[in-house]
Amino acid sequence: MVHIKRIQEDGADIISVIGEIDASSSIELDLTIAKSVGEGYRKILVDCNALEYISSAGLGVFMSYIEEMKDKNIPLVLFGMKEKVANTFSILGLADLLHISATKQEAKKLADELSV
Numbered sequence: 001m002v003h004i005k006r007i008q009e010d011g012a013d014i015i016s017v018i019g020e021i022d023a024s025s026s027i028e029l030d031l032t033i034a035k036s037v038g039e040g041y042r043k044i045l046v047d048c049n050a051l052e053y054i055s056s057a058g059l060g061v062f063m064s065y066i067e068e069m070k071d072k073n074i075p076l077v078l079f080g081m082k083e084k085v086a087n088t089f090s091i092l093g094l095a096d097l098l099h100i101s102a103t104k105q106e107a108k109k110l111a112d113e114l115s116v
Helices: 026-038 056-072 083-091 104-114
Strands: 002-009 012-021 044-047 051-054 076-079 099-101
Touching: 002 026, 012 026, 012 056, 012 104, 026 044, 026 056, 044 104, 051 083, 056 076, 076 104, 099 104
Parallel strands: 012 044, 012 051, 044 076, 076 099
Antiparallel strands: 002 012
């Protein structure tokens, strides 16, 4: 079960993911990111502080946006991952392909640097 909420802060769309992302809930994550892009946000931050688990389907959602974000020059920065979740990204080599920060403040700073 996952709960996803969005807040806008300092020109960024912050997507908070609460709970677990599996095959069925990854669709909600995908739609949320697509909506954020569609609404024209130039910086998208994903708050993973309350993300307990992510499946390969959830990881696939982030992977599917890498090229589009690069093409549109929209930084997508994930932050606040628990060690267990961060390890999942690292093991699959996604930590090298995605922008990941420890805190919201670092994520905002990185998004600002990337969007120049």
